[in-house]
Amino acid sequence: MNWKVLEHVPLLLYILAAKTLILCLAFAGVKMYQRRSLEGKLQAEKRKQSEKKAS
Structure with missing residues (x-):
């Protein structure tokens, strides 16, 4: 399994949270x-x- 992908999960979650907040x-x-x-x-x-x- 490619463990390098798991290093980017927190960044992706931050991006998802920011996008949700903006929407x-x-x-x-x-x-x-x-x-x-x-x-x-x-x-x-x-x-x-x-x-x-009045009129």
């Missing part, structure tokens, strides 16, 4: 962006409705 952070960022966008749209609708009621 999780990216996913969380996208979700935050979507939520802010949706909240902005809802606030705009509320403003329009309140302006209609």
Whole structure:
């Protein structure tokens, strides 16, 4: 068996962990962006409705 391969296992695990962390952070960022966008749209609708009621 090639034991040289086993020397690289810790490095590969670090790379896998870093990649997973980056993907999780990216996913969380996208979700935050979507939520802010949706909240902005809802606030705009509320403003329009309140302006209609006021006039």
